[in-house]
Every structure is written in C-alpha cells, then in structure tokens.
Amino acid sequence: xxxxTSLTLxxxxxxxxxxxxxxxxxxxxHLGAMEAARPLNAYVLETPDQAxxxxxxxxxxxxxxxxxxxxxxxxxxxxxxxxxxxxxTAGSRILENFVPTYESTVTxxxxxxxxxxxxxxxxxxxxxxxxxxxSYFGSVVSPWRRVGSDTKLVPGGSSGGSAAAVAAHLCLGAxxxxxxxxxxxxxxxxxxxxxxxxxxxxxxWGVVAFASSLDQxxxxxxxxxxxAILLRSMAGHDPKDTTSVDIAVPDYEAAIGKSVKGMKIGIxxxxxxxxxxxxxxKLWEQGKQWLKEAGAELVEVSLPHTKxxxxxxYIVAPAEASSNLARYDGVRYGLRVNxxxxxxxxxxTRREGFGEEVRRRIxxxxxxxxxxxxxxxxxxxxxVRTLIKQDFETCFANGVHAMLTPATPSAAFGIGxxxxxxxxxxxxxxxxxxxxxxxxxxxxAVPGAVDVQGLPLGLQLIGRPFDEESLFSLGQVIEDxxxxxxxxxxx
Amino acid sequence: MSVDDKTVRRIAHLARIAVAEDEVAHLRGELNAxxxxxxxxxxxxxxxxxxxxxxxxxxxxxxxxxxxxxxxxDDIVRNAPAREDHFFVVPKVVE
Numbered sequence: 001x002x003x004x005t006s007l008t009l010x011x012x013x014x015x016x017x018x019x020x021x022x023x024x025x026x027x028x029x030h031l032g033a034m035e036a037a038r039p040l041n042a043y044v045l046e047t048p049d050q051a052x053x054x055x056x057x058x059x060x061x062x063x064x065x066x067x068x069x070x071x072x073x074x075x076x077x078x079x080x081x082x083x084x085x086x087x088x089t090a091g092s093r094i095l096e097n098f099v100p101t102y103e104s105t106v107t108x109x110x111x112x113x114x115x116x117x118x119x120x121x122x123x124x125x126x127x128x129x130x131x132x133x134x135s136y137f138g139s140v141v142s143p144w145r146r147v148g149s150d151t152k153l154v155p156g157g158s159s160g161g162s163a164a165a166v167a168a169h170l171c172l173g174a175x176x177x178x179x180x181x182x183x184x185x186x187x188x189x190x191x192x193x194x195x196x197x198x199x200x201x202x203x204x205w206g207v208v209a210f211a212s213s214l215d216q217x218x219x220x221x222x223x224x225x226x227x228a229i230l231l232r233s234m235a236g237h238d239p240k241d242t243t244s245v246d247i248a249v250p251d252y253e254a255a256i257g258k259s260v261k262g263m264k265i266g267i268x269x270x271x272x273x274x275x276x277x278x279x280x281x282k283l284w285e286q287g288k289q290w291l292k293e294a295g296a297e298l299v300e301v302s303l304p305h306t307k308x309x310x311x312x313x314y315i316v317a318p319a320e321a322s323s324n325l326a327r328y329d330g331v332r333y334g335l336r337v338n339x340x341x342x343x344x345x346x347x348x349t350r351r352e353g354f355g356e357e358v359r360r361r362i363x364x365x366x367x368x369x370x371x372x373x374x375x376x377x378x379x380x381x382x383x384v385r386t387l388i389k390q391d392f393e394t395c396f397a398n399g400v401h402a403m404l405t406p407a408t409p410s411a412a413f414g415i416g417x418x419x420x421x422x423x424x425x426x427x428x429x430x431x432x433x434x435x436x437x438x439x440x441x442x443x444x445a446v447p448g449a450v451d452v453q454g455l456p457l458g459l460q461l462i463g464r465p466f467d468e469e470s471l472f473s474l475g476q477v478i479e480d481x482x483x484x485x486x487x488x489x490x491x
Numbered sequence: 492m493s494v495d496d497k498t499v500r501r502i503a504h505l506a507r508i509a510v511a512e513d514e515v516a517h518l519r520g521e522l523n524a525x526x527x528x529x530x531x532x533x534x535x536x537x538x539x540x541x542x543x544x545x546x547x548x549x550x551x552x553x554x555x556x557x558x559x560x561x562x563x564x565d566d567i568v569r570n571a572p573a574r575e576d577h578f579f580v581v582p583k584v585v586e
Contacts, residue, residue: 101566199546213546242552311529322506329507331579333570342582343507351509359508363518364525366506367494376492377529382542384535389543423521424528440546465547 004029009073009172009226016062016072023062023072027055027116030074034118034170039491042165044079044137045087046119054116069233071114076171078162079120080127081107082206090208091125091135094334094353104206105238106175106217113233118171122161125355127182127210130429132160134357139415142190143168143487147454153412156186162220163190167487173221173230177207179214180313181433184445187220188407188458191447191485193227194220198466199440200245203238211320214437224446224475228252247466255469256476261295266400270306271432273409279451280406287404287448287459290481291474301400303391308384309435314427315368315381322365328353360423389439396464402474405432407445407458436462444471446478447485456485493523
C-alpha cells in the first residue's frame, strides 16, 4: 500500500475508520520518517513510547467502531504548549529542563478526541522570531530548497518546527501559535496551510505566554480541510482562560466546498507595499482571479493605518512580554544561576537563560513601560491599535465578508541571511500578518504558487471576528485552483 | 527618542538582566534601531482615540469565590531549582 505519511489527515482518518490501516501502523510510519528527518531539526523531543501507547488505545476504539474525531491521527506539538510529564521548553535555555505537571487546554482537547502525540516541535525562543533561528535548540532547516541549490533555508517562524514537520510529512498536522504572524508566515514559507483563529477562539491556558492580548493558538496542516478538522478540536470555551469566548464551535469541515458566490472580498490597497516583488504581485492578482471565477465580488478597500501596525506591535508585544517573562526568576522553575545576593541571582539567571532576541525585547518592553515613557509609547500604541481595528470594522460594516492579501512580502530566505545587523529587517516579514493580531481577527494562509526559485508563496485571507468558516470556504477555492505543493525529499 | 549608555544600564537593571560593560554599546545601537522604527507612530493623530484595552468586546467574567484547585504542593515545587520539602529556597534576602 501507499506510504501512510503521504496521506492527508482527512484521508488517514478515512483509512483508519475503514480499517485499511491501523493507528499503530500510521504512527510507526511517522516515527520512522521523523528519525530519517533529524537533519531538519524540526522536533526538539520525540515521544515514541507515548505515541505508540496512544495509537494502541485509538486502535481499540477504532476496532470497536467507537472512533472519536481524531482517533489515531499523529500530530506534532509546538514546544510552547505545556504537556503533562513531557518536557516543554518554549525553545529557551531557561526552560531546558521544565517538565509541566499539567496539560494545556488545546492539547488536552486534541487527546480527548483521540489524537496521538509524536513529539514536541522546535520554535523561536518564546515565539519571538520569524525564522526559527532564535531557538536555543538550533535553527530548523526548511524541507524546501531553491532549484539547483543546497543552501539551507529557514522555514519561517516562530512556528518553524510545526511548518517544517507538516511540509516534510513528519506528522499529519501540528499545533502552532501566532502573535504577529507565527502561524501564517511559516505556513506560507513551507507551502502549508496555517490558521490563526479569532482572539478568544482557542484557550491560551497552558500555552507559554508571549504577548497575552495577541497570542492565539491554531493549526498548521497540509490542506484547508485538514486545518478545519484540527481547529474544531482545538477550539472551545475554557473557564481557565477568561479571554476564551463562550460561543459554540461550528463544524468547520462543513464549510469546505461551500459556495463563495456573492461573497464580497476586500482588496486592501495599503497592502501594495513599496518594493514588493513582481512575483508576490502576480500571485495576488491570480488569487483575485480565482475568487472572482468562483463567484466572489472583489472590492478595493482602504485600511489607512496599515503601515502603523508593525511599529505599534513592536511596542505592545515587547511590553506584554517584559511583564509575562518576569516570572522567570530562577526561583519557582527553570534555570538558576547563583550570584552574591538575590538580585545578582536574578540578573545572572536571566542573562544566561534568555537568548539575545528575548533579552532585547524584554528591555524594549521595560523601557516603553517605564515611568515617563508609558504615555508616549505604550498608551499611544494602544490608541493606534484602536484605529487599526476601526479600519477593519468600517470595511466589514460596509458588507465586506473577508479580505485577500499576500501572506508574506517574500519567499523563504537563507539561514543567517537576515536581521544580523538590524533587528527591524527581520520584523518586516510580518508586515502583512501583524494587523490581524492587532485587531484580534481570524486569518488563514494558503499556498498559491511557487516562485522562479521553486519556493512556495502564500495568500492570506482575513475574516470577520469568529467567522473562520468563510475563510475555510474561500481557502478551499484557492487550494482547488492552485493545487498543493510538496518539497522534493533530500534529507 | 533614543537611549544612551546610562539608560541602557538602567533598563537592564529594571529588567533584571545582567549586561556586561562591553555589550552596552551594541545594545544601545539595537534598542535605538527599534525606537527609530516605532518613531513613525508620532505622526498619527490619536486625539480623542481611546487606547485599546480588549481586542474583542468581552466582559470580565466572575465566578463564585470558592477554592477550585489546590492541595498539590508536590507539583508546585517539582520544577524548582532549589527546594526543601515544600519550600522554594532562595539566597538570604533579609539581613
């Protein structure tokens, strides 16, 4: 029979239920693929014993005809999610030996539905990065290469391990998190589908916090349908997270294949940024064409505060991070480096435990929250954020159902190529995705093309609050037209 | 606005991050690059605009004031770098 790792999540689900394949076989095939793909450094921890035990339990239910929504489906978990009795590092030295005594709500929901955990996936340290180069456990290498070149490319970030593992068929889907683009940008770089749900759709409980008003968990998968299946299990109200919203989770899979005829799609003119490559421009035009052919109506819209989203983000996110990361003090958990007194112990612990990017962001956050600067920076940024959100609300009030934009300003770049001299160069990766977090909206990145170098490029759809269903319907139209993109195996 | 070496040392201390003397100049450059980037926000007219406090309209939930969790001291101290019984051990803080 065909290699089980070549199946989509939906195909594997059907094969399991049709008893053409056992959960154990499916899991073993993935564990084998993971072992062979260690040069990609996608997993920071493989959990084969746990995976096999979970698969065997799923097989019992499958044999009894009592299959749950995700029974026997092997997944990778971003190492930002706390997993009970399984190390969770957030990609940081400060949590190198942290073993949670509790399970995050999102992963608990996946296990409730019968999914199998293959291991923990690499990410930028505390999800701060756009290339997975800030992880204490080393860069993730993208399974994609430029045509005729063996230059190692980044998979994007911060969910770079998740995107690389999904693209390289090292799991059927993965959990990820998105604070400024950390699901959608790596999905675009690896030819996978990434969904950042509406703020409040998924519980943040047990997810290592970066910037609490922006963080949101979501899936990365190989097809739009697979991402819809995963989100349905991940989402839902959780009393342990006061920002989690108490509204019913729809059957997202039912939105796949639904007609988009008559839907009004906004094309924000401010997303045509200076220096945007012809190929991104071409892809955007192509995307518009596909949606139009499917019966959607295109309208040009204006989001006048778009250019201020990224600078406002680089005040709000570091400010929240500096507050959230104050908990790493070498006392209750994590690394401790001793000093002459308690203050020196704190300072040395945080110097040694955090990497360069994390220290830089904590310091910026500390500065913008400090006495005398709070109003000039933080309050002003939060006002700008209100304006960014109003831009979207105005468009939606005028009947726009969703917006179409490019997902990233470029294709993937080489490891070590960006951000060396100026951190802002790296931040510009998120120029198209960050507005969505600032406004709390749902967004999906769907692969649309490969460029002349043979690298995938993605389109982004932005939806109304809690209308992920329209994004799945529209995303499927793009997938049907563009096809799917798989890297050629070299590892 | 930009920061000088003295401010870099002050921020580092506020953030409880040790900074070696030879790192200060480099850090100052990076922090100033970020501050220069966010400077463009000053051109936005924000008069009469409320700062965002909640990205989705929601009311803070309340629940009955009862204990719902606890009796797990072993779990609480399990990851502590230094502990004695159910206590965290820290360097002496009171002379």
